[in-house]
Amino acid sequence: MSLKNKKAIIIGCGIVGPSLGIALKHVGINSKIFESSKSTPDFGILSFTSNAISALKALDMFESFQTNSTPGTCFYKHSGKILKTPNFFQELKKHNINDGITIFRSHLIQVLKDKAISNGIQINFGKKLVDIQEEPDKIIANFTDGTNAEGDFLIGCDGPFSKTRNIILPNSPSPTYTGNIWTGVDLGIYTKFDLVPNAFHMTFGKKAYSGTLTFSDKHTVWWTNVPCSENDLHKFNEMSAEDWTTKLIELHKDDHPRMVDSIREGKNKHVRIPLYDIPHLPTWHKNTVCLIGDAAHATSPYVGQGAAMAMEDAVILAMCLRDIPDVNDAFTKFEKLRKKRTEKIVKTSQQSGKFMTASNPFKQALRNLLLPVTISASIKKLNWIFSYKLDWSEKIK
Numbered sequence: 457m458s459l460k461n462k463k464a465i466i467i468g469c470g471i472v473g474p475s476l477g478i479a480l481k482h483v484g485i486n487s488k489i490f491e492s493s494k495s496t497p498d499f500g501i502l503s504f505t506s507n508a509i510s511a512l513k514a515l516d517m518f519e520s521f522q523t524n525s526t527p528g529t530c531f532y533k534h535s536g537k538i539l540k541t542p543n544f545f546q547e548l549k550k551h552n553i554n555d556g557i558t559i560f561r562s563h564l565i566q567v568l569k570d571k572a573i574s575n576g577i578q579i580n581f582g583k584k585l586v587d588i589q590e591e592p593d594k595i596i597a598n599f600t601d602g603t604n605a606e607g608d609f610l611i612g613c614d615g616p617f618s619k620t621r622n623i624i625l626p627n628s629p630s631p632t633y634t635g636n637i638w639t640g641v642d643l644g645i646y647t648k649f650d651l652v653p654n655a656f657h658m659t660f661g662k663k664a665y666s667g668t669l670t671f672s673d674k675h676t677v678w679w680t681n682v683p684c685s686e687n688d689l690h691k692f693n694e695m696s697a698e699d700w701t702t703k704l705i706e707l708h709k710d711d712h713p714r715m716v717d718s719i720r721e722g723k724n725k726h727v728r729i730p731l732y733d734i735p736h737l738p739t740w741h742k743n744t745v746c747l748i749g750d751a752a753h754a755t756s757p758y759v760g761q762g763a764a765m766a767m768e769d770a771v772i773l774a775m776c777l778r779d780i781p782d783v784n785d786a787f788t789k790f791e792k793l794r795k796k797r798t799e800k801i802v803k804t805s806q807q808s809g810k811f812m813t814a815s816n817p818f819k820q821a822l823r824n825l826l827l828p829v830t831i832s833a834s835i836k837k838l839n840w841i842f843s844y845k846l847d848w849s850e851k852i853k
């Protein structure tokens with residue numbers, strides 16, 4: 457018996473939702489996607505290392521982004537003095553790992569959605585999951601607008617604050633706040649900074665860790681990590697755009713003028729995203745419902761792996777559903793194949809975040825001293841993340 461004639465309900469059309477729809481289609485399973493919002497998120501960029509590129513290739517999508525190569529990363533002290541580190545991507549190459557690419561989040565999601573639609577997958581917007589009913593022969597997803605959808609199994613692709621997770625695993629741990637709010641701005645075509653294009657320019661500011669990326673056409677984005685206690689989160693989120701801009705200027709006033717220039721240039725347009733992760737859930741599935749992507753293992757962005765893991769999940773879950781005739785067994789196998797890796801990446805990102813965003817001056821000095829000499833070894837140590845390859849021809853048993 458195969459699951460080929462079964463119908464999947466996918467909740468969420470961020471990164472992993474449409475990726476899963478495409479991967480399921482690849483193995484002959486039809487799905488429908490239900491997304492709460494009506495628009496595509498329009499913030500930030502995503503850096504993809506070779507494991508994410510392997511997932512894009514498996515989804516037959518790499519060609520859309522092939523030209524987005526980002527061959528370098530430079531690190532700077534707060535003053536703008538460059539830290540003489542070996543080139544990150546050159547180091548990766550030494551370990552036979554391809555170049556990285558950088559993609560605007562909104563572009564990636566648009567391309568994923570277009571591909572899903574061209575594969576015949578229906579995407580329904582403005583459908584916010586509120587409840588799930590499991591019956592012996594079907595599963596029903598109920599939405600806040602009073603409508604519902606029926607299928608044979610349901611996959612929660614609804615991000616770190618997953619409603620699907622709350623419904624099937626009500627006692628599971630909540631996402632953990634990391635202590636930083638990510639904020640940034642798209643400066644558009646911006647010629648003021650004379651930075652090497654297509655490279656990440658990361659600055660260890662006195663009070664915040666910040667980045668600038670300029671593409672070859674001078675399209676420039678800037679972002680920073682604002683330290684904030686959990687108690688102050690509400691206050692910071694509620695701050696007016698003007699007050700937020702003032703706060704950012706204050707945060708970076710002792711750093712290289714590029715920071716304050718970026719803040720002023722993007723005045724009042726800075727997106728604010730409190731960063732959460734999910735280091736561990738006791739399980740990812742129950743009966744005919746399973747969680748993938750950030751809903752199962754949200755991570756902080758310090759090793760740039762959340763979307764990569766999400767797309768890896770999509771391909772592996774589709775392979776499990778292709779090769780294992782029982783949905784629940786397929787979910788069990790999927791969790792077994794993915795949990796160890798994803799939990800280890802979440803932990804690695806936590807550690808990297810602590811190192812990169814250190815606020816104690818002694819730790820900052822030590823980091824600036826150590827980074828140039830340890831980066832090669834660190835990349836080698838992280839090879840297990842980047843060298844992960846997906847192969848449709850592999851049989852899942």
Ligand SMILES: Cc1cc2nc3c(=O)[nH]c(=O)nc-3n(C[C@H](O)[C@H](O)[C@H](O)COP(=O)(O)OP(=O)(O)OC[C@H]3O[C@@H](n4cnc5c(N)ncnc54)[C@H](O)[C@@H]3O)c2cc1C
Nearest residue numbers: 468470471472492503585614615749750760761762763764
């Ligand atoms: C600042 C930042 C930088 C990052 N940089 C990188 C990077 O460089 N590389 C990388 O690989 N990863 C990066 N990530 C991580 C990456 O963005 C996430 O891991 C990825 O978005 C996870 O995809 P997802 O589809 O699981 O969740 P999401 O992208 O969060 O999508 C979930 C979707 O579900 C929808 N939804 C939520 N609730 C409901 C509901 N009740 N009903 C219906 N729909 C619902 C949401 O509207 C959303 O569209 C970064 C993250 C951040 C915050």
